[in-house]
Amino acid sequence: MGSATEATKDISENLLGHKKVTVVFVLGGPGSGKGTQCANIVEHYGFTHLSAGDLLRAEIKSGSENGTMIQNMIKEGKIVPSEVTIKLLQTAILESGNDKFLIDGFPRNEENRAAFERVTGIVPEFVLFFDCSEEEMERRLLGRNQGRVDDNIETIKKRFKVFVESSLPVVEHYESLGKVKRIDAAKPIPEVFEDIKVIFSSLASKVMKLVIISS
Ligand SMILES: Nc1ncnc2c1ncn2[C@@H]1O[C@H](COP(=O)(O)OP(=O)(O)O)[C@@H](O)[C@H]1O
Ligand SMILES: Nc1ccn([C@H]2C[C@H](O)[C@@H](COP(=O)(O)OP(=O)(O)O)O2)c(=O)n1
Numbered sequence: 001m002g003s004a005t006e007a008t009k010d011i012s013e014n015l016l017g018h019k020k021v022t023v024v025f026v027l028g029g030p031g032s033g034k035g036t037q038c039a040n041i042v043e044h045y046g047f048t049h050l051s052a053g054d055l056l057r058a059e060i061k062s063g064s065e066n067g068t069m070i071q072n073m074i075k076e077g078k079i080v081p082s083e084v085t086i087k088l089l090q091t092a093i094l095e096s097g098n099d100k101f102l103i104d105g106f107p108r109n110e111e112n113r114a115a116f117e118r119v120t121g122i123v124p125e126f127v128l129f130f131d132c133s134e135e136e137m138e139r140r141l142l143g144r145n146q147g148r149v150d151d152n153i154e155t156i157k158k159r160f161k162v163f164v165e166s167s168l169p170v171v172e173h174y175e176s177l178g179k180v181k182r183i184d185a186a187k188p189i190p191e192v193f194e195d196i197k198v199i200f201s202s203l204a205s206k207v208m209k210l211v212i213i214s215s
């Protein structure tokens with residue numbers, strides 16, 4: 001009974017304007033496989049995938065006034081000011097028509113985390129954390145082949161430093177709240193997804209229970 005009450009609280013208090021949403025933050029180092037597995041989760045569990053990095057890259061392409069600043073920060077492995085990224089995420093959430101989101105690569109620092117919570121009132125259902133060694137992530141990034149300005153060894157080293165100094169403390173914050181579901185992301189892609197399925201299937205049954213209780 002206790003857990004059903006908690007589930008009701010978590011899900012119903014995630015408000016964005018008048019829209020109730022369920023959010024999972026997908027975090028992990030660069031190259032840990034977040035984008036790859038988000039595509040699998042979308043296909044099986046009906047979430048909308050919002051990659052902060054993809055939204056920022058689309059903003060550069062659109063020729064927006066912030067484009068040059070964003071491009072320079074990405075090339076340097078730095079984290080773009082929260083107000084820019086949060087605005088892109090908020091717009092994407094409101095325009096999606098969905099109520100379940102994987103927010104991939106966000107929040108990447110304490111400023112991202114606190115500002116998102118303050119502006120949107122959204123608290124994540126949980127954090128899916130991709131645990132992978134730097135050696136393996138570096139190998140994957142150098143082989144990613146998507147023409148990204150940050151997939152070069154110089155930027156990769158900077159991104160690893162930012163990840164350890166700024167992003168891991170965010171994971172630790174959610175760890176202290178008992179919200180982190182850690183995945184061994186060093187395994188092959190299908191095996192990582194098997195582990196993820198266990199987590200999302202239990203989320204689906206929790207939501208079903210919620211629907212039954214409240215109807
Ligand atoms: N489990 C895995 N094993 C080997 N390669 C992977 C795995 N997951 C992803 N990759 C590959 O590694 C690269 C980075 O994956 P990606 O999903 O873009 O990571 P992220 O979004 O965390 O940076 C891609 O080329 C992808 O095909
Ligand atoms: N919350 C975020 C997410 C990404 N960015 C910028 C800085 C990041 O190094 C780049 C690329 O992020 P992205 O999530 O696409 O990178 P990976 O998929 O982890 O390799 O975008 C940001 O400034 N703030």
Ligand SMILES: [Mg+2]
Pocket residue numbers: 034035051053105
């Ligand atoms: Mg990615």
